[in-house]
Amino acid sequence: MSHTKCFDQQYSSLDIDLKTVVTLQKLAILGPIGIYHVYTEISDGVFSQLLQKNGRPMVLYSSLTAGNAEWLTCSVIARGIRLVPVFRKQENVPVSVFVSACRHETEIVALDDRSFFIDSRSAGLVSMYENVLSVVFRTFSDGIFLFSGAEQGDLLVAQIIAGRVYIIFDFGSLSYMEISGGTALNDGAWHELRWVHEFDSVELIIDGVLENSTSPTGLYRKLDFHTEIEIGGRPFDAQSNTIQSSYRGCLASVRLNNIELLSFAPKDVFGPCSVSSHTTFECHILPASPLPNDHRRRRRLRFCPVLVSAACFRVPSAAGARRISERFGVEERESLCALFQQEHVHRDERELVVYKPHFTAGYEI
Incomplete structure (x- = not known):
């Protein structure tokens, strides 16, 4: 696993090039009192606005002194940051931007209908009653991000179909559930899905916004993992019309229970992110x-x-x-x-x- 290096850096511009992909931890602005919206970029100069769980824009308030700095805490993968003033009179005001971040554990993975396996034991995954799966992806196509089917009947599948994310899960009751959310997520931009399981509740968060929630059925709540977790595909014997078989696109992160699974990926899957649309028009x-x-x-x-x-x-x-x-x-x-x-x-x-x-x-x- 690559070494994670964290740093604190000061910038004098509202447009910040971090030079490499990092995981943002905290942001703060020193300057005249003002309000800013936060945008981030992973690749290709395309910025996305950070949103709160209720769907409203995330805001950053500037402070006059470092001692009173109001920090915005986040956990977002980015290579660039853009802070946009809410009010025009703030546009040319000199500011100091403080960034606290950690270098991302891996490079971007580019897949073209090719999958690979992660040894769950080597990765340190264990059965848990509370689980979090986060996937940062970019694609134009339908596809599967992750597949884990344990012998006990436990199941965890994350996929995208027709621009919508679907998570299929089963905690061993042999009666799977499905939760879905999002619209037009196959637009070629970077998006993040976050599946959060907290014993008796399950939430699906897309790009920071709560899209759906449910309560698990059955008697069991602990999720067991298969010894091999497949990224970008599924086993040949897991035939199902409802589960995608491959993935074409880019992955910046596949994090399960705070373990970055892409850190264990084979070296030949890392490369420049290039996705193409196979759009066909019929009228x-x-x-x-x-x-x-x-x-x-x-x-x-x-x-x-x-x-x-x-x-x-x-x-x-x-x-x-x-x-x-x-x-x-x-x-x-x-x-x-x-x-x-x-x-x-x-x-x-x-x-x-x-x-x-x-x-x-x-x-x-």
Whole structure:
């Protein structure tokens, strides 16, 4: 296992390049009284905002003196930090930013439908009544992050399907449970899932936000692990239509009960993170049935079904679109104007691009 080096560093800029991937521990700002939002970046210069468990932005308050510094405690993997003032008058104010962090134990793992095993005993994993699984991932595809199926019937599976994270678990009752959460997590950006088991409760946290919670059924609460935990795949004898078989994408961390499993990965899986979208667009024009006694010329309704691995879909010029709808499992319709107000929509003169996967869009022409 690589040696973990921690450090405290002072910076004079709101944009901080840490030069390497670290685990942030604490942040503080010295300067005139102000409020800042916190963004972090792991690779490719793409920043994500830190959120609280209730979904609200995480905020950092500046302090006038070091003795009264208000520290923001976190545990986030990052290579870069960007602090954005809430109020414009703070933009050009000189500040000092203090960062407390530890060098991340491993480099980024890049997988392309190839898995590897971790010896759970060598890693130091033992059966516990309270468990935490954290995975920091980046992908455009469906796939499996982790699989552990113990002989006693205990099961822990973490996977992503159609942009949504699913955790399957069983504490030995031979009756598995499933908890899921998140939307469009297969967008090629970095995301973190955190599965938290505390005896009689289970929570799923996505990118810092509590997405779902449940209570385990059955008599048992202790989770046993298989001697071999598979990363990015599952055993051939664990055939199931509900469990993915491989993973294509990048992993920055797979931490189970405070043990970084990627520290035990073979050296040849470490490398630059490069993920590609295998998006396919299919559009069909179907005649819309006229209403009774409607003698007007029928309009054609164009449907663009999107593959579950798609990161976005495109429709032609929005100028002629009279209606657009989305379907997420339950039918949900939004007006074109409402869509334009959302961040995942990009407009230009030629097309409307909606960055949401796994739904069907229809519009009249």
